[in-house]
Amino acid sequence: MAGKGTPATALLAKAGVAHRVHTYEHGRGAAYGLEAVEALGIDAGSVFKTLVAEVDGTLTVGVVPVSAMLDLKALAAAVGGKRAKMADVAVAERTTGYVAGGISPLGQRKRLPTVVDASAEHLVTMFCSGGRRGLEIELAPADLARLAQATFARIATT
Template sequence: MTPAVQAAKRGKVAFTLHSYEHDPKAQSYGLEAAEALDLPVEQVFKTLMALVDDVPVVAMVPVAHQLDLKCLARAHGGKKAQMCPADKAQRLTGYVLGGISPLGQKKRLPLYLDGSAESHEIIYMSAGRRGLEIAMAPQDLLKLTGGKPAEIVRDKSSKE
């Protein structure tokens, strides 16, 4: 049982676990999860670590989208955001890349969940290891993490 699953149990929220065979050659852990579990990519969220003015924050966006760092900085009340280096993200969370869960991290960090999550009854995210997803209501995720909804996905109409 991962720290993420333990956190969900302690929080007494409804959740389900979904496992799949992780392919070590997978290019995108989140897209791999959506495909393996036959889920819509809009409903599967990746957990990203960023630094807003050097403060670590957690950002969650649908796996088929990109995080908008400017929007994340604004949501957190900062000036500049950048992706957190992989080794630092792993140290801060206690999880390996591709298995970083918003739940059960070593230390509770500010969390921003893309507003699109609110259009789903259930969203899927890493449960703390590659090949294991946890599903729950977005409101329950926000309750467990102290997170906030925010518009943090890169605008599809702008050039990437």
């Protein structure tokens, strides 16, 4: 089940967490999450994107549905901070070890505070990046939260 190795899939395999790996041909567009929805024929409400922000100067990960936007004020509040802004893409890539559009909340080079939008909690399974463009991991939200040491909070806005 680990698929072609990324740090995210290796972490899942090592932890013995039930998951499925889904691959698709990545195009040239920048809407990676919506591309996954279309290519895999899955509901947009179960596909989540991983975004890296800075909260009071600390890199922090927000995991939100691909059909929504990250509410930076809500993310800051969820981790006890005051101000948040999106992180520089190069900094996010260097810190996580993944390329933009393929950043996974799992297996990052440096463990960052992580918040998953509360809309994931009621799902049986959710999809998130597996660590590269065109690779999605399907797993239980509770497993993602446990492995990423994440909390759930309302951090998405439409």
